[in-house]
Amino acid sequence: MxxxxxxxxxxxxxxxxxxxxxxxxxxxxxxxxxxxxxxxxxxxxxxxxxxxxxxxxxxxxxxVAGTAMPPLLLDDEEAVAIAVGLRAGAGHAIEGVEEASVRALAKLEQVLPSRLRHRVSTLQNATIPLTRGDGATVAPQTLTALAAAVTGQERLRFGYRAGDGAESKRLVEPYRLVSTGRRWYLVAYDVGREDWRTFRVDRVSDPFATGVRFAPRELPTGDAAAYLARSMARAQPEVDLDVSFDAPADFVAARLPAHLVPTPLTDTTCRLRTRTADSTEWLALRLALVDAPFTIHGPASLTAYVEELASRLAAATA
Known part of the structure; x- marks a missing residue:
């Protein structure tokens, strides 16, 4: 040779x-x-x-294993298996690996031959994942299109559905993709509105890069995650959450999202005190899924909602 x-x-x-x-x-x-x-x-x-x-x-x-990851050669079956796995990890916001999944998926799908891309799509469409039900699923194609535009610093067009159902067309300069563990958000400069915006990715439709490059602007907070947190706080007022559990702190923490961290009281009890912008409905669901006795000390809106929900559930089993 x-x-x-x-x-x-x-x-x-x-x-x-x-x-x-x-x-x-x-x-x-x-x-x-x-x-x-x-x-x-x-x-x-x-x-x-x-x-x-x-x-x-x-x-x-x-x-052998080295200090860095050099390029790998994959056969067809290996490439398809990895792409399907990355799509599952990226599309359902698996906490801790979601952003890396999107970056890796964007790189892999860019070089996949059309025959393999078709096999990946066929497998994806033929399977239904069992998700936690506490976050919206996102099409991996949408995520990879947004990730590629962020990396390539290309202006992006897409359709967007607001929370009230209003439909609009957007032209943006994408800055970063941010995952909260439940949902994906795009932080971008909205060219039409001449201001920074955050977009829920599950409400984005038909994204495509325009091919027009842009020089990245300076984000007001300097950090996309901080900007998203501030935007969410404006949209959803924060409340003082106070809940005690008849279970060890590590048991409870393992069943709650990373931003909800209980403090041990004894070896068998703990208490969660924090400010959060999470919705009342979502908090009620997550507390119920802890699978341990708990007492809500605040806010009053959460107590009222849990009482109402308990009544509806009791009536449903009568």
Whole structure:
């Protein structure tokens, strides 16, 4: 094999198989001399691939874990499996991995051949995930389109449905995608309104990049997450949440979102005191899902709603 780039790719593909390859076997596979294999191994090391050599009469090579992640070669089945998994992680805002899922998915789908992209879409459309029901699902295609526009600093057009149902067309300069663990939001400069805005991604439709580049503007807060938190606080007044639980703090914390952190009182009890802009309905649902006895000390609106909800549920089981 005289084509050096092609030979290096074939060599890398072999080394990514979890086994040790004798130099003589690699040379035979690639139809080159053992000396050429040694030179190619050195080239891969220069590119950042941690290839380990073992000493001995025959000698061997294998790919090991390094300090950085170099590019990987994936076969068709591996690429489809990873894309489907990333779509599931990105589309349902899995806390802790959602933003990385979107970035990785955008990179992968950019280079997927059309035949594999079709297989990924077919698998996605044929499956129904079991979600927690406390956040809106988002089409992965929408997320990757927004992520690509953010990365490429391209103006973006899309349809948007406001909370009151009003439909509008928007032209924006996308700044960042932010996940709250329940929903995705786009922080962007709205060109038509000449101001910064936050958009719920599950209300975005038909996004497409215009191809027009822009120089990023300075966000008022300097941080997209802080700007989103401030915007949500304006839209939903904060309340003082005060709830005690007859359960250990670590048990309760594991069943609540990351921003709701209880404080231990004893080994078997804890109390949650915080200011939050979460809706009354959502708080009632999350507290019920903790699966432990609890007492609401405030706010009064939450107590009233839980009492009303309890009455409706009791009537439903009569």
């Amino acid at each position: 005289t084509d050096t780039p092609a030979r290096l790719l074939n060599l890398l593909s072999l080394l990514q198989t979890p086994r040790e390859w004798p130099g003589s076997e690699l040379a035979e596979r690639l139809a080159v001399s053992p000396r050429t294999i040694r030179r190619d191994i050195d080239r891969l090391r220069e590119l950042g691939y941690p290839v380990e050599a073992t000493k001995g009469a025959v000698g061997g090579y294998r790919l």
